[in-house]
Amino acid sequence: MSTSQIAFLKGHGTENDFVIVPDPDNALDLPVPVVARLCDRRAGIGGDGLLHVVRSAAHPEARDMADEAEWFMDYRNADGSVAEMCGNGVRVFARYLQRTGFVAEGDLAVATRGGVKRVHLAKDGDITVSMGRAELPEDGVTVSVDGRSWDARNVNMGNPHAVAFVEDLDHAGDLLSVPPFSPPSVYPDGVNIEFVADRGPRHVAMRVHERGSGETRSCGTGACAVAVAAARRDGVDPALTGAPATYTVDLPGGTLVITEYPDGGIDMTGPAVIVAEGVIDPAWLETVIG
Numbered sequence: 001m002s003t004s005q006i007a008f009l010k011g012h013g014t015e016n017d018f019v020i021v022p023d024p025d026n027a028l029d030l031p032v033p034v035v036a037r038l039c040d041r042r043a044g045i046g047g048d049g050l051l052h053v054v055r056s057a058a059h060p061e062a063r064d065m066a067d068e069a070e071w072f073m074d075y076r077n078a079d080g081s082v083a084e085m086c087g088n089g090v091r092v093f094a095r096y097l098q099r100t101g102f103v104a105e106g107d108l109a110v111a112t113r114g115g116v117k118r119v120h121l122a123k124d125g126d127i128t129v130s131m132g133r134a135e136l137p138e139d140g141v142t143v144s145v146d147g148r149s150w151d152a153r154n155v156n157m158g159n160p161h162a163v164a165f166v167e168d169l170d171h172a173g174d175l176l177s178v179p180p181f182s183p184p185s186v187y188p189d190g191v192n193i194e195f196v197a198d199r200g201p202r203h204v205a206m207r208v209h210e211r212g213s214g215e216t217r218s219c220g221t222g223a224c225a226v227a228v229a230a231a232r233r234d235g236v237d238p239a240l241t242g243a244p245a246t247y248t249v250d251l252p253g254g255t256l257v258i259t260e261y262p263d264g265g266i267d268m269t270g271p272a273v274i275v276a277e278g279v280i281d282p283a284w285l286e287t288v289i290g
Helices: 032-039 087-099 220-233 282-289
Strands: 006-013 016-022 049-055 071-077 106-112 115-121 127-133 141-145 148-156 160-165 192-200 203-210 214-216 245-251 254-260 265-270 273-280
Touching: 006 087, 016 032, 016 087, 032 049, 032 282, 049 087, 071 087, 087 106, 087 115, 087 127, 087 220, 087 265, 087 273, 127 220, 141 160, 148 220, 160 220, 192 220, 203 220, 220 245, 220 254, 220 265, 273 282
Parallel strands: 016 049, 071 106, 160 192, 203 245
Antiparallel strands: 006 016, 006 273, 049 071, 106 115, 115 127, 127 265, 141 148, 148 160, 192 203, 203 214, 245 254, 254 265
């Protein structure tokens, strides 16, 4: 990895925060230790993950999507591991592209490891992401915290989720470590675990342990998984009713609005903010690589 000056920005979507590294030509190597240190809140810039901004044509994992989407969100978890998708990350990614003048208000396509995501940047500042369809595998799991256990709904949003409905969000514990789940074979590559409490009709609140990042202030794919799981629990399936179903999902960092349509498509709407930009100190980076 080059130790010349590397630009970065910092942004968040409902306080799910990210280090943004622009690299249109995919010239940077971002090994796991570097990503993890950049995301470290004490020794680095700090973030729940890293958004590596690359033109799709320049990245081997995205070249086959280049005709649909000019830009690829090469997303990394805070521990440096590669992830398929991040809903809040897509909104922040789109806000970065708008800020730099690469895109304007209106519609945008973003390539991710979870497929091409359609994005709409509204005049009021909110950003809507078409998150694709939820898959609902039949094999579920049991999640346990501090002697309590709950059956969790298995939902896949391009990444895996286990959704547990609880009476009180405090029952989730501190979420610093992965809540135990069984059988482990259901999620061989790990899982995002959401704990959900009701707040009103089609209105829920959640906390989440994100795979590779710990508890985060928000999780976009998690909010979608929660809305779908809540709808099915409530006996609501847009494919059967022919009408969209909208749920409001409160997270520690803000609120997202999730709509599932009769064709299975899911939209997520919420804010995205760029808060800072700067340059990574080459001398510091040398010590990380060293």
